[in-house]
Amino acid sequence: MTTDSLLARDLMTTGVVTVPPGMPVASLAGLLAERGISAVPVTDAEGRLLGIVTEADLVHRLAGKAERAVSWLRRLLGNAESQAEDYARTHGMEARDIMTTSVITAGPDATAEECAQLMERHGIKRLPVLSEGRLAGIVSRADLLVGVLEPPERVGTPEHSRDARIRQALRAEMREQPWAQSLYVFADVKDGVVTLHGYAKSEEMRRGLRVLASRVEGVERVEDKLEVVSVPLPGEVI
Template sequence: MTRLSARDLMTAEVVTVPPATPVLSIARLLADRGISAVPVLDGTGRVLGIVTEADLIRRLAGEADHPASWLASLFANAERDAARYARAHGVTAADVMTTELVSVGPTTPAAEVAQMMEERSIRRVLVLEGGKLLGIVSRADLLRALVAPQNEALELSDDRVRGAVMAAMRKQPWADTFYTLIDVKDGVVELNGFSRSAEVQRALRVLAENVPGVKGVKDKTTPMPAYLYTAV
């Protein structure tokens, strides 16, 4: 997945709605299509916002609103409360949609897309180019990419693979390039020498597995002797 981009991951056939679409029609659309959100586009194809299941639930909950208490009214913000009321009671996509969009470009790496979703606790990002919608990347798309066979596996020389593994190790403060020896044969990385802990051994294996061109990892390291700890 590390070599994939948003364009590779996205669903290109996206169901969209115009801003005047009634809320009830959007709810039926989500249920009939088995989707959880629809972007809202204007007549030129520009993205105005997105209506999600959460927006519709907020709209449903708005019907049960209770008058604010006298104490709460002392700290009311008219502009904020008016916007909240419109979203909670609106009848069209334009009223209830989320306008603070999270988007990426088509060449954004898959790892950055995943990190963005994790940091913002969101389920999807829009893929835009020149303000126009190209597709949507959802968490499901990321999971499919993660488990998909890596047909595009690189064929690199063993020397290049070893150099790439060593370079990756040098970037990590916990990786010991002095007491850990790296050998590569037919794309399979062999770890020899000493390791400080089981956690370091596991991390080294994961690091090597993520280097392009690596076909497998054999960990033959052994725990570092006590006398060597005093020397480092």
């Protein structure tokens, strides 16, 4: 693999959670909260992408319900089609009603640079990757960082895949532990070695994080570079 050959197929996340168009909005909100994700693609039974529901779509729906009734002047001068679409998105009960349908996508052979340009140009955080019209994966901004941080020849190797699995499992386990303060702890993983960076509230928490990381399957060693802080961190409930 050359230094210029990082493609969407190399960077994308393939184990993507998808939902059908008839999924209830309440279930969608629960799914995003439970999985700790900010968006979910909507596909048909054949895997074709129909749209995407983001946290912003759900917030728009919630905010739209609080708006006052449309004035007679706005009804007279406004575009009926756009008003009808906005009504459906703020009052819809299923994914098909509130999803964003004008989704920017890329193909598997799009370069990392092309994916970054699309995200920058359209102000989006994720880029669905379509292969023969079907959803093959998603490239996120975090995935693009791999193109910056990882040597291209290492992407796609068994070692890289193992590190990615460790990183994902570690994040999931930290979210399950309320004491872990995952917002302030960053785990770097390379060749099975986990390096913990960030802040811990106490030596006990620091020790707990070391043990937590060491228990993840595939971890060979844990290097602790955490700093213990005694003052409340931003966003911490006092």
